[in-house]
Amino acid sequence: MTSAELPAELPKVELHLHFEGAAPPEFIRQLAFEKKIDISRIFAPDGSYAFENFVHFLQVYEAATSVLQTPEDFAQLTRAVLEKSAENGVIYTETFLSPDFCGGGDVAAWREYLHAIQEAANRAEVDFGVIMRGIVTPVRHFGPDQAKRTALCAAETAGDWIVGLGMGGDEGKGHQGDFAYAFDMAREAGLRLTTHAGEFGGPQSVWEAIRDLNVERIGHGVRAIEDRALVQELVARQITLEVCPGSNVVLGLYPDFKTHPIARLRDAGVKVTVSTDDPPFFHTTMRREYDMLAEAFGWGMDDFRALNTVAIDAAFCDEDTRARVKKELEKA
Template sequence: MEARTVPARPTHEGSVARGAARPDTALLPKAHLHLHFTGSMRHSTLVELARLRGVHLPDALVEDWPPRLHATDERGWFRFQRLYDIARSVLQTPDDLRRLLRETAEDEAAEGSGWLEIQVDPSGYAARFGGLTPTVELVLDAAREASAATGVGIGLVIAANRTRHPLDAKTLARLAVGYAGRGVVGFGLSNDERRGRAYDFEGAFRIARRGGLLSDPHGGELLGPASVRECLETLGADRIGHGVRAVEDPRLLEAIANRGVTLEVCPASNVGLGVAPTAADVPVRALRDAGVPIALGADDPLLFGSRLARQYDLVRTEHGFTDAELADLARQSINGSAAPGDVRARLLAGIDAWLAG
């Protein structure tokens, strides 16, 4: 990839002088820990597959893309989920899933991501691909192919839907454990946190943790600190998807920092869903100052219009992070991952080289 330089903005102590060139964040080695399967699809692929499969796309996914979203009320979340479901409906053959993962891995490589943990709820595809187990095996096989083609390591986080019954989550947890060490690295919990308390899914996460999987639930996005605390205390979270509302409770922040739980912070997504008015209002600096490990994520580029490097650019421009601080964020993403030791060592060495210029 040809290197580009980014104009500097003088902010915090240690930043470069006004007008000096700063290194490209797409060349900074990093891990991507918060990316959803359907939401990772390229917009061009969505449009092409919709045409081939005869799926009508609303204007929000064509002429008006990326859509204007605001999910802090139930109507807004329903619209977000409807667009997501429409996008998922274009994935109708095994080759469609293989293409999605191959293109996603290509995009990750272009963004500097050497390790990806992609989250999927196989229940959303099971009816089309022969059941839960065949769906997981298809996704894992596609991930292996994509990794071999691009050099990007890929782990799978199987996620339960918090709007469904907790018994469904236990089924998925047992399924995930069956593939621990064979491509599945974690167990998650996603969808609207206002419609299913983390507490209700403790049994599923107990199964996953006993099976050696990372605990990686969503929390603290649409609800406040209590949602984050349930993920931390009840689900034994190793990482928490989003978690930004934890800044409203200093004692909770201290607990997260002391336990070394990584928060997967997604600036563009937080703005897109109305969690924060602007990228400058996403509390990245406050979380870092509290000692909380952070892994920046893109969440659903298909709906929010930006991928991983853009999140680092936003933190640089809107929060005044120096290059050394950006490098530290990249290290935290790797340290919070399930990447094998050799991958970690390679990426960490690459971060040092990026910082050295």
């Protein structure tokens, strides 16, 4: 098999990428140095991010994000992230953006940050050939009241570029239904909906996401495999899972790729996609995800083409953008 026939060389669609979590550690270290902020404790001796478990990961994530303080910082981050995405063959990415980190949830400040991010993304699309769209993200452990402010930011900037709302953060804090007001606000503004569930929260968190938030996609969702009725519900509702296998392995949900349930979910008829989550934190890339899945399950080119078709069909973008991306996928 030539390099052109390797699955990892295919153009790719990624639906689950945390913006700040995709920041290369060298980018964050340099910014911290320039701002004279000491966050050396979050790095391992080899310069990578260092954390011990999921809760510690969230703390390290927020520490790294603390050096991102101006719209220009986020513009530079946009270019750095999209350059890495393009290097891994990604041609379309949906990125989780949190107004909590871009102006503290204030709508006017959020507009300034968003303008800088979007301008940088448009330039990166020309330079690197990767299309980015934004999903505004309430942080679950910041609470329902802050989520309402975040949803207002999303509603006020909804359009062809801000295309969805999707909650992240600590699944152990509260219940999905606690955030129904924020999701209803986003829905009324025409935004599409996703939320993290079925990672550390178990199958019940997926049931809550479906019942209480009425989302059309689930971030992770892999622990649905533990509940046959839930798997059947996902198939019946045609809900797409934004699966991040490498992240799940690093955070200890599964010991390795071979035991990861993505193949079983797919075989059961669930719509699954592949993403990196927070790639530098989890020492992964989209190329590595493809390589590891091919090795673990024997998936070939047709399997990965099918995954990308599912992903672009589930993307929250407008139909013109979807058609453009599909055309590029078909060329491969």
